[in-house]
Amino acid sequence: MDAPARYVAGEETAAVHFVTEADARPTSRPPRPFERGVRGQPTLVQNVETLAHAALIARFGDGWYRRAGRGELRGTTLLTTTAAGRSVVVEVELGTTVAEVAAGIGESRESAHAVLVGGYFGGWLPIDRAWSLGLDPHELRGAGRALGCGVVSFLPNDVCGVRATARIMEYMAGQSAAQCGPCVFGLRAIADATSRIGTGLGTSNDLERIGRWVGQLAGRGACRHPDGAVGFLYSAMTVFGDEFAGHARSRTCSRPRALGRAA
Ligand code: SF4
Structure with missing residues (x-):
């Protein structure tokens, strides 16, 4: 059976939950999978890239792997x-x-x-x-x-950072596993306010609210999905601060295009 193509299905506790109960939603921690996971046993959840590196190192040796990399970094x-x-x-x-x-x-x-x-x-x-x-x-x-x-x-250059951010926040709100209130309702409210600002329908109230919510949502879910989403939004409000203010205050934007898709 394939895991659903949802953002949080790749989270480590969601992966274990899917293997044990065919439910790809995160579970609360502790215990972490390395403490108790599949069949109650310590479980390693690893990404394919790391496993591929491990297999290649086993085959060709660590000297081969260490030939790549800059400075102190190898690989x-x-x-x-x-x-x-x-x-x-x-x-x-x-x-x-x-x-x-x-x-x-x-x-x-x-x-x-x-x-x-x-x-x-x-x-x-x-x-x-x-x-x-x-x-x-x-x-x-x-x-x-x-x-x-x-x-x-x-x-x-012609793509508006606020609208690109709003599109990604919409995606992130839609990817909530819908089991923790702050994540379900908080991310939806933040995404809606960001979208209003992006499309020029927002107000300085929306801007003030998302600035406040960004600081309130982290650590409120069973997994880190809301933390990641608000961290991303915080970076946008820092890098595109003038654009956010321009959208909310005068509903103007010097970059005409929205990002075509979320990925
Ligand atoms: S924080 Fe969000 S994504 Fe994570 S388990 Fe709770 S509802 Fe699901």
């Missing part, structure tokens, strides 16, 4: 990159810069104004801040970001 990582509406998966050495990733997929600094690093549980960075950043856990942490699921997505 490679898979990235899902998006630029100009086209998504490509690439494998790069750890420590590769955002500029090098862009060059590899034909993207330029002049054609994007922001970069989403780490996916929907990651956050936006202005292009100038992101450009020379290495995809290295320490550098990313210094910028307040993490590589997360390995998404590096370039936001084109």
Whole structure:
């Protein structure tokens, strides 16, 4: 049986729940799966990329693996990159810069104004801040970001960051497993207010409310889904602060286009 294609179905307790009870919703922790999981036994939940690396290291040796990487970092990582509406998966050495990733997929600094690093549980960075950043856990942490699921997505100059964010918040609210009140109702309310602001129907009240809710929702669900969603929104309100204010105050936007799709 295939797990449902829902965002939270990949969460570790949801994966264990699906194996044991065919229900791909997260369960509350503790215990974590490594303490008690499938059939009550300690269970390792790991992603396919890590297992593939482990298998290749077993086959070719750690020296082979260590040949890749920049500085102190060893190995490679898979990235899902998006630029100009086209998504490509690439494998790069750890420590590769955002500029090098862009060059590899034909993207330029002049054609994007922001970069989403780490996916929907990651956050936006202005292009100038992101450009020379290495995809290295320490550098990313210094910028307040993490590589997360390995998404590096370039936001084109003509695409409005507020509307792109509103679209992703709509998606995140729709992906709630609908079992924790703050997640179900809180994310829906935040997504609705963000959408109103994005479409020019919002008010400064909406802006004030989402700013407040962002600080209230983290840690209120059985899993980290709401935490990730509000962390992402917080990054948007930081990077696109002027645009959010412009949308809410004068209902104007200098970037005409909405993001075509959530991914
Ligand atoms: S926090 Fe949201 S996604 Fe996570 S278990 Fe609760 S309702 Fe489901």
